[in-house]
Amino acid sequence: MKALVATLAASLIATTAMAQNTSITIGMQLEPPNLDPTGGAAAAIDEVVYANVFEGLTRFGSDGSVLPALASAWDINDDGTVYTFTLREGVTFHDGSDFDADDVVFTLDRARAEDSTNAQKALFAGIENVEALAPNSVQITLSSPSGNLPFNLAWGDAVIVAPESAAGNATNPIGTGPFVFSDWVQGDRVELAANPNYWGEPIALEAATFKFISDPVAAFAAMMAGDVDAFPVFPAPENLAQFDADPRFNVIVGSTEGETILAMNNSAEPFADPLVREAVALAINRQEIIDGAMFGFGTPIGTHFAPHNPAYVDLLDRSPHDPDRARELLAQAGYADGFTTTLKLPPPAYARRGGEIIAAQLRAVGIEAEIENVEWAQWLEQVFRGRDYGLTIVSHTEPMDIGIYAREDYYFAYARPAFVALMDALDVETDEAARVDLMQTAQEMIADDYVNAYLFQLAKTGVANARIEGLWENSPTQAIDLTGVRWVQ
Template structure:
């Protein structure tokens, strides 16, 4: 009898233990699997969604409210001529492989990013740098060719994270950063796992293990949430089920905004889309609200240019490309275009696949036929983004304040109008807030009036999480699943 009482007590204690222990692991769902894990050599948003602020850090970083905050640089100064930034670096910082972080790593990173053979997808961020000098191990100066008040903002991008020469060559599959989490494993096609870094310089995370599971199918994503196979899905791909999830006390639905301008991109290099009349005809054939309702179940804000509606400088230009199929037909006739057939390349996200079917039907109503090709993310990057072998595609540009991409002569949709390039150069030289706002508005109107692309909607951030999870971002000022403040609560 004594033995039986002891074992019963032990069993009760054993059962009580896990219930009292704080939960310190989390599984997050993601629609897309990153093609690699190197944010300094890849354009896919899915890379930053895993590694930004978790595994890698930059001199500065974005906060959840979009503000630029200190990161590896605890402060910085600007010279009187506004050409030289002096960054004062944190002490006691190490990379995950144990090597120390100092000013030499900053110089290596910035010189690597701006080099002629750089593989950085956002090389333009570093184009204004003329010199990087190490003053001492904790101080580095960056000299620019012209004043750039947005330079700390540029250094907060995921493409500008600091890496070490000892590990830079293998970041794609063996990422080594200075962040609060280290790389644990990548089971391709299934998940990436990160573990808390014991040597982290800052506030240690409350999450010990974070697993990012890749679930592209909306039905499977809903099933995974219902079954508890994932704890949170920050960018949930099945908005039609949000009402059901919101009614379930186990979950909370998190709806915010993103930097994602969702566009029907047009290849301005290829005939007949090199003709502004044809591009305008395409734009007027699109009923934005039908796309938002049909593909996103009402989640999304219509846009008429490449700028976020929550930005103070935003100008509503949707009327310039309002839905008008009769005008679309008239413009095609004016351009002398008949029997037009265009290739429509669609990447995996729900907004693209569902939205593409709706837009194809709308274009057909004005006499434009489309040949749809569904591409996986790696194939889209290779064929469309790099190879520019497309007519139309649908993609959400989630980088912050990125209207300057229209000035790049090698960019996939091929605009780079000289007047627009000059406008962006002037914006880069301007630090006065009112003048910058005026230039931003001029830029928005220029690309809208040139009908560079079909502007659809600002992507909403629709997330779902276990009701006990706190600290996930409501909005997405950059493409990230920042876990530094995430925790479970009772």
């Protein structure tokens, strides 16, 4: 009888401990270079802080919809040039300072300033004026009509920051979100704690740790040992079948906004020649890359647009795998004997593994791609900002971001005037059918110009403890939103 009582007591204690679990450890392959989403391009920044630490006037929901956040509502004038946002009251930043309309004016003026370091400065290009009408009311005037403003303001690059703390957000982020920054042990982890003064719905978690594990083998070991509770983007898809067979885990497979591309430096020879770019695109066998690098997870794409978007056009037939034709095009361009270029690969497995496969495919048509493995900070400095590269592989995880092809300063350096005009027309168009036509024309233009070689839409392949619920299945933006996550028995 004593043994039975002891067993029942131990079981009760264990059950209570399980039910009371209010902390979580999240695995990530890449460490963010800083923690300020308004001053950096790396997806890992938003993955840690979007919706957790920082909030914008609007936000993306798990289904990609645009939802109210620090703005509870907004009105648009008849010609679509003036938006009036009603702000939530009683909101404070994590340092105790009040959130009001002046913070919105500061944030948006800072983001669109001439010396702005915002990685998505183009989001704010159409803003002509931002004015505080009252502490809880802001008016944004646009230079031309646009239906995109609430969507643009939902990006991580548009989160609201305070003038008192903005300069320090890279290492000590201070937002209005449900979690406050606690600690950053560089090279290891970022720790967050629940915000006791949060204005919104209470969250279930009291603490969250983002653990950085770059090695896929170590990531697998950490999950199996329980050192990590969830890995929303697991770096080794070959292990997912093993997790799926283990009742301790849930495998979560969804879609992302991540167009994975073999980017070409259009501003430098030989890639300034469209014949060379077409040859590269035709040398690529997408399915080999998906199978070999991603173990079958990924959807082939023929342009820079997500297949789950209703406006998507299937353009795979514009760049089929045709190595013979690729060799002919190289000869026409004056490279009958091929050429040598660099292939700079950032750390993610899709790039490192995919790069080896792509290098072999290019070699088969006479292109020698010399692989350089670079860390994320190097990639941002050399490729993204410096354009010091020939080829690179990267997933663009920002939502509906085909507009980047209109940017003259962007790293693959396209910005064809006809394409820029398309994006200008899209920005002011409010009729949905007309917008779809413009987006489809844009997809066809960059596919026909072979700006880049379009590989696949990145799948979201994650694994989590089976007792965790509320993690996003899909990734409509680059975020690991913990606001609805909790443990269950």
